[in-house]
Amino acid sequence: MSANLACPKCKEEALHRSRSRNRIEKLMKRIIPYRLYRCHQCQWRGWISKRRANGQASYLRLSFFYLGIILLSFVIAWTLWIIVQ
Template sequence: MAKDKILFYRNPQFSKCPSCKSIGTLHRSRARNMWEQIVRKTSFIKTYRCKECGWRGFRSTLIFTKKSLKTIIVYIVLMALTAYLAQYFILHYAMN
């Protein structure tokens, strides 16, 4: 079901330009510096440029839903708890 989806993949090339609001004018832009290269390689944020108005900036290719953010927090808490318990048991049983 769609409401259970955590992440939505979105191609910014088909979304609105934040500056001139035209649709379908964004295209991938080359990274200009180290910082942009790092961001591009390590995240789902890419550099885009608008053909119409020349706007240039970062757009995310993934969007989180409000509901999904809660789900992610729950997952993180559960993972941390599991990791903590696993560590506890490993230490407890390995040492005795």
């Protein structure tokens, strides 16, 4: 699946999944819909969205995902505010 994924830096299709190095990266992996990749050509290492890795146009769906999270936190904050009153 990751075999034909192009590197954002050198544009080579040499990306491979990279292991998370520390706790923050492990935590990030759980929270955000991104995965760590490393380029075997230029040694670039970074996050690429799961959807992009799956070859889908992702930005619109991703914005809806984050918009949903923001709306949800507003609803929770509003509910808590009502309870406190």
